[in-house]
Amino acid sequence: DAGVTQSPTHLIKTRGQQVTLRCSPKSGHDTVSWYQQALGQGPQFIFQYYEEEERQRGNFPDRFSGHQFPNYSSELNVNALLLGDSALYLCASSLLSSEQFFGPGTRLTVL
Amino acid sequence: SQQGEEDPQALSIQEGENATMNCSYKTSINNLQWYRQNSGRGLVHLILIRSNEREKHSGRLRVTLDTSKKSSSLLITASRAADTASYFCATETGFGNEKLTFGTGTRLTIIP
Numbered sequence A: 001d002a003g004v005t006q007s008p009t010h011l012i013k014t015r016g017q018q019v020t021l022r023c024s025p026k027s028g029h030d031t032v033s034w035y036q037q038a039l040g041q042g043p044q045f046i047f048q049y050y051e052e053e054e055r056q057r058g059n060f061p062d063r064f065s066g067h068q069f070p071n072y073s074s075e076l077n078v079n080a081l082l083l084g085d086s087a088l089y090l091c092a093s094s095l096l097s098s099e100q101f102f103g104p105g106t107r108l109t110v111l
Numbered sequence B: 001s002q003q004g005e006e007d008p009q010a011l012s013i014q015e016g017e018n019a020t021m022n023c024s025y026k027t028s029i030n031n032l033q034w035y036r037q038n039s040g041r042g043l044v045h046l047i048l049i050r051s052n053e054r055e056k057h058s059g060r061l062r063v064t065l066d067t068s069k070k071s072s073s074l075l076i077t078a079s080r081a082a083d084t085a086s087y088f089c090a091t092e093t094g095f096g097n098e099k100l101t102f103g104t105g106t107r108l109t110i111i112p
Helices: none
Strands: A005-007 A010-013 A019-024 A031-037 A044-050 A053-057 A064-068 A074-078 A087-094 A106-110 B005-007 B010-014 B019-024 B031-037 B043-050 B055-058 B061-066 B071-076 B085-092 B106-111
Touching: A005 A087, A010 A019, A019 A087, A019 A106, A031 A074, A044 A064, A074 A087, B005 B085, B010 B019, B019 B106, B031 B061, B031 B071, B043 B055, B043 B061, B043 B071, B071 B085
Parallel strands: A010 A106, B010 B106
Antiparallel strands: A005 A019, A019 A074, A031 A044, A031 A087, A044 A053, A064 A074, A087 A106, B005 B019, B019 B071, B031 B043, B031 B085, B055 B061, B061 B071, B085 B106
């Protein structure tokens, strides 16, 4: 049984570009959450998707958007990249009312 | 913003010793969870303690929760080199599958 998978592992972009990160949840899970972790900090909640809709959102600008597909996989899109968007982006999946399982993350570097 | 803070920020101990990390948080919670992170990769779930529980054990891990003081502690007994990692506490305020709010983490180094 595969756990949470994320792609790509690493990504390098330049300021102003757009990026899409992908997440496949653990088998049987229907909820996907995205977190941003800056170097030396704890993860910060970006948003959560359930039944293909954004269920909760953290304190992130509209440049951060997402999508959940009918198979429960999810994408995180970031537009107009800033240097400060450089971070580890973590995806977590869960089933309602259960613990969240995290993927290995995507390391985004913005130059 | 971060919900809480771990204390200490960094901890180095000899292999075989016990390691204790503390977490403080600011608002009422439904549960508190501890995660481990190796070398800036994904988070591994260690243990979940609910707001009506005071202590929980899992293998070499012991977690306590004091809701009156809004604090929790994680004890790792008989530490091993493989325990070297960053440890985070995370709180959930809703009832079921809500967002997690993480602390700042404790960097634990086990010296062989």
